Amino acid sequence: MSVKQISxxxxxxxxxxxxxxxxVRLWQxxxxxxxxxDMIAEDIHYWMPIYEQRFLRDRRSDPTPDDAAIYNDDYGELDQRVERLYTGTVWMEDPPSKIRYFIGNVEAFDAGKDEFDVYSNLLVYRNRRQLETTVHTLxxxxxxxxxxxxxxxxxxKLLLDARVTQDKNLYFFC
Structure with missing residues (x-):
């Protein structure tokens, strides 16, 4: 944080x-x-960039929304993903995963004009089918x-900690 933010x-x-x-309750x-x-603005940018783990001397810039990403969605794309869950054709979510979300370290800053910048950590604990369990931190x-x-x-902006995930899919919201 180079600019002083007002909590x-x-x-x-x-x-x-x-x-x-x-x-979280709605997701679960x-x-x-x-x-x-109820919770997403129509001008949403929902983005999970792909980060590389780099050596300190590697000074390439961070990903931008123009680079490849896991998610780079607007409202229409989120709506398509949501509606697809109700079709019964998302085989990877039939039966639905059991997911628990743990949100912490929430820091909120006044950005002016009734807008706020919020930073948080998220732990996603996912049980799928009988024996598949994955944990994601971001x-x-x-x-x-x-x-x-x-x-x-x-x-x-979702910053997944793992460069490679053992999960078979990331068809959930966070």
Missing amino acids: VGPEVQFAIEAHYRAE TGQYREWLK GREDSLRRVGDGFKVFRR
Whole structure:
């Protein structure tokens, strides 16, 4: 953080953390349409870039949205992914995975005009079929916009810690 950021007050911090708890509850109960409609802004950029683990002397720039990515979605693409889950044709999610999300180290900063920059860590514990278990750790960089009594995410950058994952697919939201 090179620019001094202004932390939000405790009431806004609590409200943002409550937003994240509600988001997780929607995912864990399979309410993906509600998540998209209620918590995601129509101008969303949902991005999981592909990072390389590099030596310190390797000074190449970080990935941009123009580079290859695991996810590089707008609202329409998220909507397609959500609707596909309701078709019964996503064989990798039939039966659905059991996933638990653990969100921590939530830091929220005032970005002005009722917008907030939020950094958090996420642990995703996924059980699939009978014997498949995977654990993912990642960082999230979100931009939230206050809408009514809540928030909507309009930027989400997902930073998966593992360069190579043992999971057979990443067909879940985080």
